[in-house]
Amino acid sequence: MIDASKIDCAAVLGAGTMGHGIAHSLALTGVSTRLYDVDDAAAARGLSAIRANLDKGIEKGKVSAEQRDSTLERIVATSDFDAAIRGAQLVIEAVPEKLELKCTLFARMSKALDADVLLATNTSALPVSRIAAACSAPERVVGMHFFNPVHLMRLIEVVRAEQSSDSAVKTALDLCLRMGKDPIEVRDTPGFASSRLGLCIGLEAMRMFESGVASAEDIDKAMVLGYGFPMGPLKLTDLVGLDVRLGIAEHLARELGERFTPPQILRDMVAAGKLGKKSGQGFYPWPR
Numbered sequence: 001m002i003d004a005s006k007i008d009c010a011a012v013l014g015a016g017t018m019g020h021g022i023a024h025s026l027a028l029t030g031v032s033t034r035l036y037d038v039d040d041a042a043a044a045r046g047l048s049a050i051r052a053n054l055d056k057g058i059e060k061g062k063v064s065a066e067q068r069d070s071t072l073e074r075i076v077a078t079s080d081f082d083a084a085i086r087g088a089q090l091v092i093e094a095v096p097e098k099l100e101l102k103c104t105l106f107a108r109m110s111k112a113l114d115a116d117v118l119l120a121t122n123t124s125a126l127p128v129s130r131i132a133a134a135c136s137a138p139e140r141v142v143g144m145h146f147f148n149p150v151h152l153m154r155l156i157e158v159v160r161a162e163q164s165s166d167s168a169v170k171t172a173l174d175l176c177l178r179m180g181k182d183p184i185e186v187r188d189t190p191g192f193a194s195s196r197l198g199l200c201i202g203l204e205a206m207r208m209f210e211s212g213v214a215s216a217e218d219i220d221k222a223m224v225l226g227y228g229f230p231m232g233p234l235k236l237t238d239l240v241g242l243d244v245r246l247g248i249a250e251h252l253a254r255e256l257g258e259r260f261t262p263p264q265i266l267r268d269m270v271a272a273g274k275l276g277k278k279s280g281q282g283f284y285p286w287p288r
């Protein structure tokens, strides 16, 4: 497996909420990055979002104009899958949370790429070992679970699948450090550490809102002021995406039991297109 310090060419699959943030962080670290999306417009939106976040970084004095320019120069947004992965030493997948879709993409790229290319999935809760099983040379597959917004959040869960080699896990952990992140290593279990714990609180907050215990603002305030959370669970759900959280809850309900059954309000809001910040409305309005 390639040494993390030698990785200088990567591909990110999916240019949505997470994919563009991962591409941003890789390119800022000095890695040439292809940002691939099946949808041309989504790839272009991902690149615009990176530019906007770098500009914000300059305003706050955290990024220099040179860093912004060199970071943007290292990113190519594309809807050509073969061109995106050609020559990549690392691929991080951030497409929607659907096991079949992820397995199909991993099977395709594992056939096309050398066995020492690190293949990582950013799944929030799906079994990484099942995704690895779809690949040739599955020992190079790990989970790298980033947090939103990726360019600001330091935690990455590195998930060791049943098949992951020690060297693949080490490369992933070292890469996190190289990106200025702070990794934890977790065994491949449903929801890993963070999604499992975070979702418990999120789902209970939704049930409380649904039954009129308090307003969304006050439920969130309880956790921010009472427990020192940086953000309340309903606002966090809006940032993550209600559809994303629903998918994770359905998966954990199947794997871990009833306590993860999605509340009706979550199903209704997703059906109504209220997906949180990305759609302009969730538990809070998000004017654009």
Ligand SMILES: NC(=O)c1ccc[n+]([C@@H]2O[C@H](COP(=O)([O-])OP(=O)(O)OC[C@H]3O[C@@H](n4cnc5c(N)ncnc54)[C@H](O)[C@@H]3O)[C@@H](O)[C@H]2O)c1
Pocket (backbone or CB within 6 Å): 013, 014, 015, 016, 017, 018, 019, 036, 037, 038, 039, 042, 093, 094, 095, 096, 097, 098, 101, 122, 123, 124, 125, 145, 146, 147, 148, 239, 240, 241, 244
């Ligand atoms: N949103 C979060 O806070 C968060 C946090 C951690 C992990 N995750 C995980 O990251 C993954 C992506 O989530 P997201 O929130 O970025 O989703 P998103 O819906 O914002 O973005 C997904 C992107 O993938 C693209 N896509 C769909 N099919 C594709 C394909 N076949 N090939 C390439 N691109 C394709 C879509 O066009 C879209 O741009 C999921 O597995 C999710 O569970 C999300």
